[in-house]
Amino acid sequence: MYQETSREVLNFIEHSPSCFHAVEQLSQMLDQAGYQRLKECNGWTLEQGGKYYVTRNGSSIIAFHVGQQLDNYHFQITASHSDSPSYKVKEKAELKGKGGYLQLNTEGYGGMICSSWLDRPLSLAGRVLVRQGNVVETRLLNIDRDLLLIPNVAIHMNRDVNSGMKYNQQVDMLPLFSAGECGENSYYELIAQELGMKPEDVVGCDLYLYPRVAPSLWGAKEEFISSPRLDDLQCAYTSMKALVDSHNPHGVNVCCCFDNEEVGSGTKQGALSTFLRDVLQRVHAALGHAPEDYFRAVAKSFMVSCDNAHAVHPNHPEKTDGENCVYMNKGIVVKFSANQKYTTDGISAAIFMQLCKDAQVPVQTFANRSDMAGGSTLGNLSTQQVSLHTVDVGLPQLAMHSTYETAGVKDSAYMVQALTAFYNTDLDITDSDRFVLG
Known part of the structure; x- marks a missing residue:
């Protein structure tokens, strides 16, 4: 299972030499799964149980699967990015x-x-x-x-x-x-x-x-994968595969892949744009719900922001926090930052980690050394347009932003397993007080 999923990821990346090609590959994946393509410039007619996707600029894509029982609905969202340095x-x-x-x-x-x-x-x-x-x-x-x-x-x-x-x-x-x-x-x-x-x-x-270097699966026991653009096409593929493989009758499952994360996301197709908000509001209106119900739905919604994380470097373990550090093939990384470079808090971490526990997926926690500045990601930008509970997660890798990055052979499958469980679970969130894993 691990190698099969990793080979799928590497094949996707090899056919995605640019963000435009990545979105085209994801579109083909959705077409084959029976999703209907929408255009922002056209009117939308949606049905309960329907599967749809829309692109912006040819470099960002949002896909969604509408549940069949939406009396008290909400959104369950993943986000990744299509671009690389x-x-x-x-x-x-x-x-x-x-x-x-x-x-x-x-x-x-x-x-x-x-x-x-x-x-x-x-x-x-x-x-x-x-x-x-x-x-x-x-x-x-x-x-x-x-x-x-x-x-x-x-x-x-x-x-x-x-x-x-x-x-x-x-x-x-x-x-x-x-x-x-x-x-x-x-x-x-x-x-x-x-x-x-x-x-x-x-x-x-x-x-x-x-x-032009080809992706590879390597190591004495084939424990590693290496490829250009693992950050963040590994998460883009695994999150979209999870959407395609899942169904939640009580909500609207959404998978976003934004462009321009590497340069701040401040474009019409970036995570800081109105793209996600526009899509959610149009879904809400096309399903015939009252305006007030949109705000109620968002308040009960949850996002998993998926962007890779730094594994402990074998030659330089001192570059990472001694305790809040992560390793390849040891599971999904939940990322924390006191200054909110990552959006994870106690509530969102508890929800996601419990979902992973129920799905029997290993989880690790990451925080930067307190004397080293870390990067930022999608979660804290997209929530400026749509405010909702968000957890920042990723897969551990080495040499982030190199032309040839390295990750673990098991972790792509872990991400598919965890996000499929997330999409299949009917999350019942009551403000910041209570949540039920349905």
Whole structure:
């Protein structure tokens, strides 16, 4: 079971070289499960028992399954994100250098480990806007071959490279595209050729570098998985699989995958946007409930914010709190932060950990060292738009924000098992006083 689920995750990631491809993969997964696609610009007609999904910007998706007994309903929600740190190609993409070198002009997206991008085959993926007549439409693009590389400076020319290297994004991190065979506008000519279009038909792009290294399952006993973009596509896949595999007749099960978490979520398709609130309010209205009932439903609702966590590093255990630390293959991580970088509190932790206990899923707890600043995630941003009980969880991994991250082979299955149990359980929450695991 563990290896099978992990292979599913790795296959999903391999076919998701950009956030746009990830959402397309999730959409196909929902189509196969009988979910109906909605559009924000159209009217919605929903039925009890119906299964639906909607995308925004092609890079965020919200799917929901409506229960069949909604007299006193609520929402049970998971949230993850589709984006990962990368390099975005700038609009004027080509940089000419000495000797005929042609590089691509890129800008960093999110906080990546720069050194992990060097000396390995890279390519481009994302979306392209093309014009045919008076119609402009989006095409997904993945140039599925080794296309680019960012070369290191030889140690003979940089003797301090192993003593700590400070990378300049405009100097050190530009990918090499051609040694001299390509002329001006070759970049756009390549894009057009890949799409079967003319260069003048390409009117816009959102293209990102991605590493070409294949995901793997490895170790003496095959205990590990490694892949690009485990953060957070591992959670994106497992939460959507849990939604598809579950049913709750007394509520509305919702699975969100937002874009732009790595840059603060402050976009129209990010967790800080109105996307979730808009969807919940439209679901509520389309089901014919009174306006007052929406606020009652949200007050009784619960969100599991799913974004990976830092496992203890084998070479540097001192980087983590001595007690509130987590390990791969030891279960789902519940994340705590006194300054509310994570939304978990006593109530939300108790609810989720009891659900995991009933589902026989192991749980671990994580908090940063008190003298080290940690990152933030989706929960405390999405609740600024929809205020509800929220727990921040994740799966333990090493080398977060590297081009090749590592996690445990068992933990993806644990997440599917726990979130399926969450979706199947009818949570009866009374403010902050009482909850019943139905």
